[in-house]
Amino acid sequence: MKLPPHVEFNEDLALFLWRPRGIVNESVVNKIIAFIGDKEARAGKPFNRFSDTQAVDTIDLNFRYIFQVALFRRLSYLGRPPVKSAILVPSIASAHYSKLHAILTQGSPLKVRLFEEREAAAKWLGVAIEFLETK
Numbered sequence: 001m002k003l004p005p006h007v008e009f010n011e012d013l014a015l016f017l018w019r020p021r022g023i024v025n026e027s028v029v030n031k032i033i034a035f036i037g038d039k040e041a042r043a044g045k046p047f048n049r050f051s052d053t054q055a056v057d058t059i060d061l062n063f064r065y066i067f068q069v070a071l072f073r074r075l076s077y078l079g080r081p082p083v084k085s086a087i088l089v090p091s092i093a094s095a096h097y098s099k100l101h102a103i104l105t106q107g108s109p110l111k112v113r114l115f116e117e118r119e120a121a122a123k124w125l126g127v128a129i130e131f132l133e134t135k
Helices: 026-043 063-076 096-104 118-125
Strands: 007-010 015-018 022-025 048-052 056-060 083-088 110-115
Touching (some): 007 026, 026 063, 048 118, 083 118, 096 110
Parallel strands (some): 022 056, 083 110
């Protein structure tokens, strides 16, 4: 399976890593969501995620789209084992769409948390910091 741009997958850790660059819009997010769905279907098991948004220049999304994505993800994970999704943000104050996504997925198997420090995200995901560092 071909990886989308700026995506890595560590099979041993069952960890999806996404490091978007430039502009993040609906098209980009839709490709990532489709990839995750395909990868989980092929793997037959869930995996944790790490998104490093520090190199994103612009987020071209809106509330309605974030709401639809969060609702879709909530519904598609009903009755499934929990997965962790760590989002590394430049600052919590500037991460309003990520915060909205985390709030909208509360109470579902998707455990979304925002982090300003890579070390804290690695600890929460249970992986060594080296796996989350930019190569």
